[in-house]
Amino acid sequence: MSIDIGSILDGAVGAAANAVRETAPQVEDFLREIGRGHEAAIKAVAEAFATGDIDEDTFKSEMDDEAKTLEAELQAVAVLTKAIAQRAINAFQRALVDGVKAAIATVV
Amino acid sequence: MQTIALGARWLRLFAAIALACLLASCSGIKLVADYDADAAKSITDSSAEVFAFYDRLIEAKARARSQKLSYSGFNEDWGKIETRIRVLMVREEARPLNSESQRIAGTILEFWQKYREAHRKNDDYAAALLPIHRDRFQRLFTAALLAEKAKRLADPDSNPKLDSN
Numbered sequence: 001m002s003i004d005i006g007s008i009l010d011g012a013v014g015a016a017a018n019a020v021r022e023t024a025p026q027v028e029d030f031l032r033e034i035g036r037g038h039e040a041a042i043k044a045v046a047e048a049f050a051t052g053d054i055d056e057d058t059f060k061s062e063m064d065d066e067a068k069t070l071e072a073e074l075q076a077v078a079v080l081t082k083a084i085a086q087r088a089i090n091a092f093q094r095a096l097v098d099g100v101k102a103a104i105a106t107v108v
Numbered sequence: 109m110q111t112i113a114l115g116a117r118w119l120r121l122f123a124a125i126a127l128a129c130l131l132a133s134c135s136g137i138k139l140v141a142d143y144d145a146d147a148a149k150s151i152t153d154s155s156a157e158v159f160a161f162y163d164r165l166i167e168a169k170a171r172a173r174s175q176k177l178s179y180s181g182f183n184e185d186w187g188k189i190e191t192r193i194r195v196l197m198v199r200e201e202a203r204p205l206n207s208e209s210q211r212i213a214g215t216i217l218e219f220w221q222k223y224r225e226a227h228r229k230n231d232d233y234a235a236a237l238l239p240i241h242r243d244r245f246q247r248l249f250t251a252a253l254l255a256e257k258a259k260r261l262a263d264p265d266s267n268p269k270l271d272s273n
Binding site: 019022023026030034037040041044045048051053054058062065066068069071072073075076078079080082083084085086087089090091093094 | 136137138139140208209211212215216218219222234235236237239240243244247248251252254255258259260261262263264266268269270
C-alpha cells in the first residue's frame with residue numbers, strides 16, 4: 001500500500017489558496033471604501049468648523065467620533081479576514097480528508 | 109519474513125484508516141459566528157429607521173433654519189429607535205465568536221445616545237451636523253451588515269462574493 005501524502009498535501013494547499021484568492025480581494029475593496037468615507041467625513045467636519053457652524057468642543061467631539069467610527073469599520077474587516085481564514089482552513093482540511101479517503105479506497 | 113512484511117502492510121493500512129477517521133471526525137475550525145439572516149435583516153431594518161429619522165430632522169431643520177429644532181417633536185422617535193438598536197445589541201451579544209459585531213453595534217448605540225442627549229440638552233440640532241451624523245450611521249450600519257455577510261464566506265461551499273444574496 002502506498003499513499004502519496006505529498007500529492008494530497010499539494011491538493012489541500014491548492015484548495016486553501018483558491019479559497020483565499022477568490023475572497024481576499026474584497027478586503028481591499030472594503031478598505032478603499034472605508035478610506036473614502038473617512039476622508040469625506042473629516043472634510044465635512046473641518047468645513048463645518050471653518051465656517052463657524054460648529055464650535056471647537058463640537059469639532060473635537062466629532063473628530064473623536066470619527067476615530068471610533070473608523071475603529072468600528074475595521075472590526076468588520078477583522079470579521080472578513082477571519083471568515084476568509086476559516087474558509088481556507090476548512091477547504092484545506094476537507095481536501096486533505098478527501099485525499100486520504102480516496103487514497104485508502106484505492107488500496108483497501 | 110513474509111509474515112513480518114504482511115504485518116507491516118496491515119499496520120500501515122490500519123494507521124491510514126485511523127488517520128482518515130481522525131481527520132473526518134474534525135468538525136472544522138471555527139473563527140467567526142455562523143451567518144444569521146435574521147441579524148442581517150435586523151441591521152437593514154434598523155438602518156432604514158435611522159435614515160428615515162435623519163431625513164425628517166434634515167427636512168424640519170431646512171424648513172425653519174433660523175429656529176431651533178425642538179427635542180420634544182422628536183422625543184418619541186429617538187426612544188423608539190433607541191429600543192430597536194438595543195435589541196440589535198442584545199442579539200449580537202447573545203452570539204458566541206461575535207465580538208466584532210458586538211463592538212460595531214455598541215458604537216451605534218453609543219452615538220445614538222450621545223446625539224440624543226445633545227439634542228435634548230441643546231433643544232436643537234445643528235444643521236451642519238445632521239448630514240454628518242446620518243452619513244456616520246450609514247457607514248456604521250454598512251460595517252455591521254458587511255460583518256454579518258462576511259460570516260457567510262466562512263463556509264467553503266458558499267458564494268465567495270460578499271454582495272451575493
